[in-house]
Amino acid sequence: MGNTKERILDTTAEMFRRYGYTGTGLKQIVAQAGAPFGSLYHFFPRGKEQLGEEVIRRSGLMYQQLFETIVAAAPDIVTGVQDLFEGAAELLRQTDYADACPIATVALEVASTNEPLRQATADVFASWIEAGTTLFTRAGLPDPAAREVAITLITSLEGAFVLSRATRTTEPIEVAGRTTVEALRTALASA
Amino acid sequence: MGNTKERILDTTAEMFRRYGYTGTGLKQIVAQAGAPFGSLYHFFPRGKEQLGEEVIRRSGLMYQQLFETIVAAAPDIVTGVQDLFEGAAELLRQTDYADACPIATVALEVASTNEPLRQATADVFASWIEAGTTLFTRAGLPDPAAREVAITLITSLEGAFVLSRATRTTEPIEVAGRTTVEALRTALASA
DNA sequence: CATATACTAGATAGAGCGCTCTAGTAAAGA
DNA sequence: TCTTTACTAGAGCGCTCTATCTAGTATATG
Numbered sequence: 001m002g003n004t005k006e007r008i009l010d011t012t013a014e015m016f017r018r019y020g021y022t023g024t025g026l027k028q029i030v031a032q033a034g035a036p037f038g039s040l041y042h043f044f045p046r047g048k049e050q051l052g053e054e055v056i057r058r059s060g061l062m063y064q065q066l067f068e069t070i071v072a073a074a075p076d077i078v079t080g081v082q083d084l085f086e087g088a089a090e091l092l093r094q095t096d097y098a099d100a101c102p103i104a105t106v107a108l109e110v111a112s113t114n115e116p117l118r119q120a121t122a123d124v125f126a127s128w129i130e131a132g133t134t135l136f137t138r139a140g141l142p143d144p145a146a147r148e149v150a151i152t153l154i155t156s157l158e159g160a161f162v163l164s165r166a167t168r169t170t171e172p173i174e175v176a177g178r179t180t181v182e183a184l185r186t187a188l189a190s191a
Numbered sequence: 192m193g194n195t196k197e198r199i200l201d202t203t204a205e206m207f208r209r210y211g212y213t214g215t216g217l218k219q220i221v222a223q224a225g226a227p228f229g230s231l232y233h234f235f236p237r238g239k240e241q242l243g244e245e246v247i248r249r250s251g252l253m254y255q256q257l258f259e260t261i262v263a264a265a266p267d268i269v270t271g272v273q274d275l276f277e278g279a280a281e282l283l284r285q286t287d288y289a290d291a292c293p294i295a296t297v298a299l300e301v302a303s304t305n306e307p308l309r310q311a312t313a314d315v316f317a318s319w320i321e322a323g324t325t326l327f328t329r330a331g332l333p334d335p336a337a338r339e340v341a342i343t344l345i346t347s348l349e350g351a352f353v354l355s356r357a358t359r360t361t362e363p364i365e366v367a368g369r370t371t372v373e374a375l376r377t378a379l380a381s382a
Numbered sequence: 383c384a385t386a387t388a389c390t391a392g393a394t395a396g397a398g399c400g401c402t403c404t405a406g407t408a409a410a411g412a
Numbered sequence: 413t414c415t416t417t418a419c420t421a422g423a424g425c426g427c428t429c430t431a432t433c434t435a436g437t438a439t440a441t442g
Contacts, residue, residue, distance in 0.1 A: 018304070019213075020213065022213040022214040023213040023300060023304065026430065026431085027429080036390050036391050036392075037392065037393095038389080038390055038391055041432080042388080048430065096303075097302065098302075104353050105299040107353055107356065107357040108211065108295060108299060108353060109210075109211045109214060109296065111289075112209045112210070112288070112289045113210055113214065121357040122358045125354050125357055126358065148369070151362065151363055151367075152347075152366060152367070152370045154350070154363075155347055155351045155353070155366070155367045156343075156346055156347055156370075158349070158350035159346035159348065159349035159351070160346045160350070161299075162295050162298055162346070162349045163342070163346055163349065165299065165302040165303075166309060167313045167316055168313070172345075172346050175343060175346070176342075178339070179339075179370070179374050183374070186377075216400085217400060217401085227421045227422070228420095228422065229419080229421055229422070230419065233418080233420085234419090238401065
């Protein structure tokens with residue numbers, strides 16, 4: 001069964017969100033996942049770096065699907081973006097401002113220290129941008145504008161996570177949501 | 192002379208930008224600063240945490256003054272904000288996408304693990320927001336709108352740093368600059 | 383039944399961590 | 413001159429880090 005491996009991946013993703021890459025120890029991971037230490041190097045022979053890379057790519061994909069699900073469930077794209085920011089604010093509140101994007105923390109840590117992991121975070125952001133661009137294109141925006149709004153959404157969300165987690169307030173994320181929605185509305189109006 | 196202490200603070204700030212808080216070792220700091228290890232605990236008796244806190248508050252103040260200087264040198268507030276984003280993009284390019292905001296990296300790392308440091312990052316962000324609000328109020332925005340634009344600026348900039356450092360592109364920061372300027376223009380127009 | 387493969391289990395190595403400790407030097411004030 | 417204070421200097425402690433290593437168990441296949 002792939003049960004142990006999945007448990008290690010899920011636990012690591014959760015710990016990355018709270019403690020970052022360098023702040024998360026392998027022994028803490030196996031302890032919290034209830035997995036033997038040997039299994040870690042069985043499933044991830046290249047050690048922490050391989051585990052980190054798989055967690056980054058996996059989490060990136062999960063969040064992308066979450067975003068697409070939220071937008072698909074909304075009556076229109078503007079409401080979808082609104083729901084996304086409101087959901088993020090709610091999640092932060094519920095988890096005592098701990099559980100936000102696991103990519104950003106690791107991305108900043110590894111950007112200048114670990115090229116394979118930096119590449120993984122870059123790939124995740126690139127695919128988020130593409131996914132967003134596709135969605136906004138489908139909503140009627142021309143190609144360059146769609147990409148700009150997608151980038152605006154992601155940078156606003158990530159930056160808001162930083163401020164909200166630090167200040168323990170949802171104000172930054174609420175403001176970021178309004179700004180992003182406004183940018184989207186403006187772009188749609190002139191399309 | 193306060194020379195050694197300053198050198199330790201400056202070196203630490205630089206290393207925090209690149210390696211983060213947990214990723215920066217005290218021995219690396221004194222080695223790079225050319226300072227004896229004993230001096231570190233002479234100037235910072237409470238160790239790494241005290242050093243970290245002073246670096247956060249000091250860097251926060253420096254960046255705030257930098258922002259105010261840039262805006263003061265510009266012919267108007269819109270140009271000032273534009274210059275700020277362009278300067279940030281230029282700095283990233285020149286430093287191989289290493290030197291960005293030292294607060295964000297540390298903020299995400301310590302938000303759920305170290306309360307005194309989390310508080311220090313929160314204080315920095317709060318004072319940035321206040322400084323921005325003051326500037327935008329002076330430019331003619333009513334109070335709630337001024338604060339919203341200030342928060343938008345900071346979240347956009349921080350989020351753009353994350354994406355730019357990860358992808359090694361200035362595109363996110365350019366887009367964030369345009370979006371922020373647009374938000375500011377809209378707010379000014381309806382003021 | 384035999385054997386290969388997948389996985390569990392954890393002791394241990396070697397390096398590095400934050401921090402403490404003792405000792406020594408430089409310069410200023412009594 | 414003597415003493416105090418500020419600072420330099422770095423060895424070493426206890427601990428944790430990632431990673432390796434050996435050994436054992438379960439399961440499936442010949």
